[in-house]
Amino acid sequence: MENTIVLIAKGTDTLEFLLQELKAYFEPYCRVIGFASHQYIPDLHEAAHVFLTTKSPELFTIARQAVADAVPITVLNRYFELRKLKALMQIPPGTTVPVMNNSPVTAQEVIENLKEANVDHLNYIPFHPDCTFDDPSLQYAVIMSIPDVPPPPHLELIDLGFRKIHIHDLIDVGRKVGVPVEWERNYLSAFIAEMSELSKLLGTSYAEVQKLNSQLQSTFQAVRDPVIACNQEGQITFINDVAIELFCPHADSVVGQPYTVLMEHSFLTPFFEHVGQEDTLVTLAHKQFIVSSQSIRRRHERLGFVCTLKDVTELQRLRTQLVQRGHTATYSFADIKGKSGPIQKAMEISKKMAKNNQTILLLGENGTGKELFAHAIHQHSLRKNGPFVAINCASLPENLLESELFGYEEGAFTGARKGGKPGLFEQADGGTIFLDEIGDISSAIQVKLLRVLQEKQVIRVGGTGILSVDCRVIAATNRDLEAAVEQGQFREDLFYRLAVLPIEIPSLRERISDLPLLIEDHLTSQGVRKTWSADVMELLISHDWPGNIRELKNVVDYALAVSEKPVITIDDLPKRLTDRLAQKSLGAASAFRGTDERDVDLLLCLYQFYVTNRPVGRYQLAHAPALRSKGWTESALRGKLKQLEERGLVRSGTTRQGTTITPDGIDMLRSLDRI
Ligand SMILES: Nc1ncnc2c1ncn2[C@@H]1O[C@H](COP(=O)(O)OP(=O)(O)OP(=O)(O)O)[C@@H](O)[C@H]1O
Numbered sequence: 001m002e003n004t005i006v007l008i009a010k011g012t013d014t015l016e017f018l019l020q021e022l023k024a025y026f027e028p029y030c031r032v033i034g035f036a037s038h039q040y041i042p043d044l045h046e047a048a049h050v051f052l053t054t055k056s057p058e059l060f061t062i063a064r065q066a067v068a069d070a071v072p073i074t075v076l077n078r079y080f081e082l083r084k085l086k087a088l089m090q091i092p093p094g095t096t097v098p099v100m101n102n103s104p105v106t107a108q109e110v111i112e113n114l115k116e117a118n119v120d121h122l123n124y125i126p127f128h129p130d131c132t133f134d135d136p137s138l139q140y141a142v143i144m145s146i147p148d149v150p151p152p153p154h155l156e157l158i159d160l161g162f163r164k165i166h167i168h169d170l171i172d173v174g175r176k177v178g179v180p181v182e183w184e185r186n187y188l189s190a191f192i193a194e195m196s197e198l199s200k201l202l203g204t205s206y207a208e209v210q211k212l213n214s215q216l217q218s219t220f221q222a223v224r225d226p227v228i229a230c231n232q233e234g235q236i237t238f239i240n241d242v243a244i245e246l247f248c249p250h251a252d253s254v255v256g257q258p259y260t261v262l263m264e265h266s267f268l269t270p271f272f273e274h275v276g277q278e279d280t281l282v283t284l285a286h287k288q289f290i291v292s293s294q295s296i297r298r299r300h301e302r303l304g305f306v307c308t309l310k311d312v313t314e315l316q317r318l319r320t321q322l323v324q325r326g327h328t329a330t331y332s333f334a335d336i337k338g339k340s341g342p343i344q345k346a347m348e349i350s351k352k353m354a355k356n357n358q359t360i361l362l363l364g365e366n367g368t369g370k371e372l373f374a375h376a377i378h379q380h381s382l383r384k385n386g387p388f389v390a391i392n393c394a395s396l397p398e399n400l401l402e403s404e405l406f407g408y409e410e411g412a413f414t415g416a417r418k419g420g421k422p423g424l425f426e427q428a429d430g431g432t433i434f435l436d437e438i439g440d441i442s443s444a445i446q447v448k449l450l451r452v453l454q455e456k457q458v459i460r461v462g463g464t465g466i467l468s469v470d471c472r473v474i475a476a477t478n479r480d481l482e483a484a485v486e487q488g489q490f491r492e493d494l495f496y497r498l499a500v501l502p503i504e505i506p507s508l509r510e511r512i513s514d515l516p517l518l519i520e521d522h523l524t525s526q527g528v529r530k531t532w533s534a535d536v537m538e539l540l541i542s543h544d545w546p547g548n549i550r551e552l553k554n555v556v557d558y559a560l561a562v563s564e565k566p567v568i569t570i571d572d573l574p575k576r577l578t579d580r581l582a583q584k585s586l587g588a589a590s591a592f593r594g595t596d597e598r599d600v601d602l603l604l605c606l607y608q609f610y611v612t613n614r615p616v617g618r619y620q621l622a623h624a625p626a627l628r629s630k631g632w633t634e635s636a637l638r639g640k641l642k643q644l645e646e647r648g649l650v651r652s653g654t655t656r657q658g659t660t661i662t663p664d665g666i667d668m669l670r671s672l673d674r675i
Contacts, residue, residue, distance in 0.1 A: 003030035003177045003358065006044055007076075008063050009053040010102060012036045013146060017162040018053060018076065025170045025187060029357055030177045041066045048454075049173050051076045054106045070454075074173075078163035080113060087158050088119050091140060097158075098127035099142045100149055110144065113163060167191055175468060176456050178357040180382055188308075225311060226289075230272045231304040234258050243309070246285060267291070271307045287313045329388035329432075331375035337521045338514040341614065342506035346373070353501045354380035359453060361438075361498045362476040364505030367550030370476040373505060374434040377474060386431025386471075389424045393445075394437035402445055402461055406452075409463035425458045428471040438498065439479035439490065446491045453497040473498070508545040508552060510660075513611070515541055518549060522556050530560065532568045539570065542663045542670075543577065595668065599649075601630060602640055603669055606650060606661040615658030 005026055009015035019034040026032050030048065035041045037059055044050070044066045050073040052059045063073045091097065099114075101107035107126035114124060127141070133152050141147075141155045145162055171184055226243035230236055236254050239247075247262035248254050254261055259272055264284060270277045271293035279292040289309040295302055333347055353360055354377040362370040371390065378388045393401060407423030424433055441449065452458055453473060457466045475498050484490035508515070516537065523530060532540075545551055555577060563572040570578060605626050609616040618641070621627060622634040641659060644650040649665035652658075669675045 004044070004047045005030060005032045005173065005177065006047045006050045006063075006067070007032065007034035007053070008041070008050065008059055009034065009036055010056065010059065010106065014053055014162060018051075018165060021165050022051070022170075025174060026177070026179065029174075029179045029183070037062055045071075047071050048177050049074070051169070051173075053078075054103075054109055056103065056105050074169070077166035077169055078113065079116075079166055080160050080163055084160045085114075085119055088114070088122065088142070088160075091122060091158075093121040094123060095140065096123040096125060096135070096138060097140045097142055098131075098133070098138060099124050100127045100147055100151070101144060102128060104128050104130075110142070110160075110163070114142075175470065178456065178470070178472070180357065180470075226309040227306065228259065228262075228268075229304060229306040230259050232302055234260070234272055236262075237304060238306075246309075268307060272305050275302075281312070282309075284309075287311055329375040329378040329384070331372050332379045333376045336369060336372055336376060337518055338511060339517060340506075340511035340514045341612075342511045343514060346503060346505055347376075349503055350377050351380055353377065353503065355382065356501075357382075357472055358500045359473045359475070359498055360500070361481075361502045362474065362505055363481075363502055364476075364478060365507045365546070365548055366478050367548035368505045368507055369549055370478075370505055371434070371436060373503070374432075374436075374474045374476065378432040378434075378472075381432070381472070383431050383472060387428050388432050388434065389428040390434040390436065391424055392436045394440040398442045398445065401441070402448065405445070406448060406458050406460055407463075408461040420460060420463070423458060423460065425452055425469045425471060426467060429469050430471070432472045432474055435473060435475040437477060438475040439477035439481055439484060443491070446494050450491065450494045450497060453494070508548045509663075512541055515552070518552060519556055522553055523560075526557075526560065528560055530563065530566055530568055533570070536568055536570055536573065539573070539578075542666055543580070544663045595672075598630075598640070599644060600669070600672065600674060601627065602632075602637070602644070603649060603661055603665050604674060606659065607666065607669060607675060610661050610666075615653075615660065617658045621659065 005022060007015065007019055007022055009018060015034050015036050019032060022032045022034075041062060045068045047067050048071070050063045050067055050071060052063060052073060052075045055075050060073060067073070088097075099107050099110050101110055104126055107128050111124040111126060114120070114122075124142075127149065129149050131149065133155075139154075139156060140158055141151050142158050142160055143151070144160055147157070151157060167188070170187070174184060226246050227238065227240045228236060228243050228247070229238040235256055236259055239254060244251075244254070247264065251261070259265055259268060262268070267280070267282050268291075271291060275295045277293055279290050282289055282291055288311070290312050291307065291309050293305045293307040295305050333351065336343070336347060338344070350360075350373055360377060362373055364370050374390065375388065378384060391401075391404060396404060403421070403423065405423050405425060407421050407426055409420040435449075448458075452469065456470065457468055459466055481490055481495055481499070485492045485495050508518075519532070519540075540552075540555070547554070555574060558574045559568045559572040563569075602621075605621065605624050606616070608626075616624075618634060618637055622632055622637050627637070641650060641652065644665070645652055649662055649668060651660055651662050653660070666675070
């Protein structure tokens with residue numbers, strides 16, 4: 001249950017309302033599920049975060065029993081919608097108003113929320129199912145959607161509706177579970193736009209809105225980027241402290257004034273005047289910002305603009321460094337050549353997975369194109385404009401790999417650079433990190449990596465500070481990680497974190513029909529026009545290519561270097577390859593002994609599947625017309641396949657890979673003139 005957010009509520013109505021809000025923010029980036037406290041709650045040990053609706057210890061105990069100790073459990077901060085509070089503002093100060101809710105704890109929480117929202121002129125009393133209305137002077141009662149206690153009919157009910165979720169909770173947890181920054185910014189802009197619209201709707205000034213709603217105030221100030229909102233007339237309606245510091249540090253108050261009172265305002269003009277203005281990079285006070293704006297609308301009426309500036313100074317510096325060091329993705333799916341079913345399927349799955357933000361594990365033999373896939377997935381993802389950082393985990397000794405990945409603080413070890421150094425995870429912030437040969441990392445690094453994947457946080461070597469990182473991990477391995485887990489060489493929890501979206505990259509053997517196309521493509525990329533004699537092509541097709549496409553490219557390069565004629569012949573191939581093939585035909589000749597007609601039938605049938613690049617299972621094989629008509633049963637087939645496998649003529653893989661004829665099996669059919 002990777003990246004699941006869990007909500008536990010007291011009642012089903014609140015649960016449904018808040019679930020909708022959580023889903024609106026977190027889906028499709030992670031799963032959101034919820035339970036009412038009286039419902040059965042299954043084991044949720046893999047949840048990323050648990051939200052409770054109130055501070056009640058009972059809810060906390062329920063949640064703790066369901067999730068692992070490391071999973072954070074927090075109480076949702078909630079606020080009242082501004083328009084709902086307006087009715088309360090009309091009640092004369094000092095009036096006693098019961099606040100009705102299902103328990104004393106929640107009733108008290110609601111009162112605290114009202115006071116925080118500065119609606120504190122009334123004498124609130126908590127009211128819950130154990131209380132009775134014995135004060136005849138009461139005129140009003142506050143309810144939250146549905147009264148938990150039937151109120152006397154003479155009371156005027158003020159319905160505050162359900163309290164909404166504080167935007168900070170969404171943002172904080174969203175960053176941990178990989179909600180993209182763009183989504184966060186859109187959500188914030190929409191929120192500010194709604195507030196701005198409300199102030200107009202309620203006929204209140206910005207100052208009053210702020211007074212009424214501490215939520216808006218704190219959200220606004222908590223945004224670390226400068227934010228300014230203007231109405232249609234270009235008058236400032238909101239400005240946060242960061243923006244004040246940048247544009248008008250010495251002014252008393254600029255709210256209500258035209259934005260032209262701000263320093264260096266001229267570049268803001270298009271953002272406060274034109275809808276759909278493109279984001280622009282500007283330099284202000286020696287810093288670089290991306291400026292973007294969004295118009296605020298209510299139905300067809302335009303109310304103004306919200307303009308945000310994103311400080312990208314540090315990011316720009318790192319980007320430049322990454323580009324200089326070649327840390328960018330250079331390949332796309334168009335560079336992955338192959339028309340066969342297995343490669344097309346791997347590409348199709350990868351394209352789908354590229355769009356989501358979860359960890360990907362690429363599995364495949366050496367030289368099958370795993371790195372190519374990692375580049376292409378990044379280029380096809382929403383992070384394509386972010387950095388792509390690749391590292392081969394097997395190429396560095398443990399301590400060097402650790403400091404490369406996680407960075408180090410000044411003085412962490414002898415020779416550590418002054419000021420420390422950000423690690424690759426930090427450098428890949430906003431983008432993708434590709435960890436090649438992940439199966440080879442030490443157990444100490446496995447522990448650190450698990451933390452990054454779980455918490456999206458890194459601690460530099462020799463440091464104590466926790467740094468949040470927002471990067472997608474693509475890992476690759478040619479090892480059987482499941483076997484490594486069984487043998488205790490690889491952590492099981494890390495394996496499951498990595499293998500959220502596994503993608504198998506087929507070997508060249510499994511897509512041998514792509515061989516001519518791959519050769520052609522390599523020749524074209526070298527600007528060479530040569531052809532291959534038929535026997536060379538046949539020889540290449542019957543080779544089993546343990547080094548896959550890398551080996552194929554080497555063979556082609558060798559032949560090009562050696563051949564002096566327009567047609568490449570067997571003499572132009574590396575001796576290593578021709579020797580190996582000669583060995584194999586000797587092997588095939590010995591395998592030939594003891595072969596009967598039934599073996600040939602079976603091999604021929606497997607060959608038919610092989611040439612169309614289709615894996616085949618035993619059941620399907622037993623039901624293939626060619627075999628069924630000759631009376632093969634599934635059990636006879638099992639015995640025969642085992643024998644042929646022992647002779648190296650067929651290979652059985654996992655259920656997905658099925659059974660296939662080997663190059664030796666093909667040679668055997670050839671030598672019998674059956675193909
Ligand atoms: N489908 C393909 N089309 C064209 N070229 C390919 C394809 N797949 C791989 N290659 C080329 O083959 C070579 C090896 O690819 P790559 O390095 O991506 O393999 P890998 O699986 O990551 O290998 P290793 O496990 O050894 O790191 C590269 O030169 C790559 O460009």
